[in-house]
Amino acid sequence: MSQKFAVMIAYDDDPNVKRYSPDFQTQDEFAKGWQSALKKAHHTSGQKSVITCGCRGKGEKRLYVRALPNGDAFILVKAANTGIEHDPSCVFFSLDARHTGLKGYASGVVRITTEGDMAVRLGIGMTEKDPPEKSEVPPLPHVQRPEGGQASMTLLGLLSLLWTESGLNVWYPKMAGKRNDSLVRYRLLETAKQIRTGRACIGDHLFIGVPDPKQPVAQSQIQRLSSQAMSDKRLMLLSVLPRYDAEKHEKPLKFLPLRNFGGLPLIFFNSEGHWDSVKKRFSSEYAAWKSGAKIVVFALTSPAAVTGRGPSVRAHQIVLMHVSENWIPLDSSYEAVVAEKLDAEHRQYVKPMRYDASISEVFPDFYLLDTKRDKPFPMEVFGMATPAYLARKQLKKDYYNREYGPYGWWHWDATTASETMVLPHFPESRKPLSTGTPA
Structure with missing residues (x-):
């Protein structure tokens, strides 16, 4: 599941950056020391600090400290709209809300409270x-x-x-x-x-x-x-x-x-x-x-x-x-075929959740997270051939071409697939898997 990585805390009055390992953050023997470090970095301490995550993602990966309701315990949370900066394996990774069904809700339906909890209406x-x-x-x-x-x-x-x-x-x-x-x-x-x-x-x-x-x-x-x-x-x-x-x-x-x-x-x-x-x-x-x-x-x-x-x-x-067998949500049997191939090729990907979004909202079926591009790479499966669906299909194509360029997204027209279900090749990953053959 999601991993914790080292956390760095820098203070304005101290030239030495403090590094806290995943073990220090999670093991019982260090619990008192970790809470002390978080309390010091909390805004109420009067000290200015910059907290960053040490995962392999790209960007600043800023974090900050929240106090839990009892006032005696503190947790780390990611800065707003920075989830995509983190590595997919990181506990702080998430898609930007603009790329999921969360954007369909009115203001205040989903919010983060001052105590660090998530409040939903x-x-x-x-x-x-x-x-x-x-x-x-x-x-x-x-x-x-x-x-x-x-x-x-x-x-x-x-x-x-x-x-x-x-x-x-x-x-x-x-x-x-x-x-x-x-x-x-x-x-x-x-x-x-x-x-x-x-x-x-x-x-x-x-x-x-x-x-x-x-x-x-x-x-x-x-x-x-x-x-x-x-x-x-x-x-x-x-x-x-x-x-x-x-x-x-x-x-x-x-x-x-x-x-x-x-x-x-x-x-x-x-x-x-x-x-x-x-x-x-x-x-x-x-x-x-x-x-x-x-x-x-x-x-x-x-x-x-x-x-x-x-x-x-x-x-x-x-x-x-x-x-899927790996618990990834799927919207169709064709998506299941794609997910199975992604798993077989050892790829990193995310399924954007639709939540309660309207039918007119456009979200990719998956995003690849391990291509040579800095941003998630959208993937779309076209699975129907009715007149209404074909009209929507064209709207989706226009949207993806406008947002990502004609080569900036992957798609599969499953309605033309043969019984063998041969899919187009996926975009190349950043780190091609070794075949085990000496160079």
């Missing part, structure tokens, strides 16, 4: 006292961005935010074999602790399933979500769908099927037609599931009701998201 309530949801799935995106931007974030947008802030939309070769279920779960739960909506912390509402219901972590989670403290709180439950089985899953379902169900309550649908609404709203994801793909499921539910058979909830809203 959700269009869904977090307690059972809140008004019921208007639909059992998030609404379809607007055709055009509303004037002034979208006024709130949906459950689908929140899933995109969790994925982005956890670094799960970024891939680099050193992560091969490491991004497993438990690591994904850990990163999402840690990220959720830093996101608030109103007075609620998302980390207090998010519960993620594990494979074995007998694991201590599963039993502990069941106890927590069933506790009196959670009796009036809506839950956010996340897992993946099990392997598709037509005999099991094409008949009427009463509850949501899950692969990693350990530590989660039984999730009943809100109505007889709820699952049909999910299949219709997320038709691409449902088709991918039937074809054997990995599908993340994210549900907003009622508080848990505990009976002799265990805890159960009723789903208010359900979201599906297609991901």
Whole structure:
């Protein structure tokens, strides 16, 4: 997952730059010393400092210190709009909001608080006292961005935010074999602790399933979500769908099927037609599931009701998201083909998340991060041949040619692909892989 790199702190009154290693930042034995260094660099200390990240990215990579709400602990955060300056493997890496669906929200829907947390304005309530949801799935995106931007974030947008802030939309070769279920779960739960909506912390509402219901972590989670403290709180439950089985899953379902169900309550649908609404709203994801793909499921539910058979909830809203075997979000089966080839060629790339952006917004399907250019290299897959799509295809081509030049972006017209799915060559990477053959 995301790595920490050395941090340099320079003070106006000291010619010697202080360097703090990743171990010093993370190991318990150095915790007191690290917090002391951050406190000294905080603006309230009266000393002027310049803090920079030591990752391999390009640019100033400026950081600054934020005090946590209790006032006794401090954290480092990146300066605004500098995430792209960091190396893709760095914990501070991110795409500029202008290159993701975040730009579609109105001012204040997503913001960083003075305490360093991320505050979001959700269009869904977090307690059972809140008004019921208007639909059992998030609404379809607007055709055009509303004037002034979208006024709130949906459950689908929140899933995109969790994925982005956890670094799960970024891939680099050193992560091969490491991004497993438990690591994904850990990163999402840690990220959720830093996101608030109103007075609620998302980390207090998010519960993620594990494979074995007998694991201590599963039993502990069941106890927590069933506790009196959670009796009036809506839950956010996340897992993946099990392997598709037509005999099991094409008949009427009463509850949501899950692969990693350990530590989660039984999730009943809100109505007889709820699952049909999910299949219709997320038709691409449902088709991918039937074809054997990995599908993340994210549900907003009622508080848990505990009976002799265990805890159960009723789903208010359900979201599906297609991901690769490396947990990179995908919008189509053609994107899956591209991601698989990128992985096979050991490339670094990022998936820009659409959040709740309108249909008219243009974002690449991927950005390559390891080309010889200083900036991310956009990649687009054209996957349909309907008249409406062809018109939009031309608008996209015009946009990319205008923004990046005719040779500054990669594309694949999948509608003309043969059964062998031969893709155009990717742009050359900065560091060509060694073939193992002596020069």
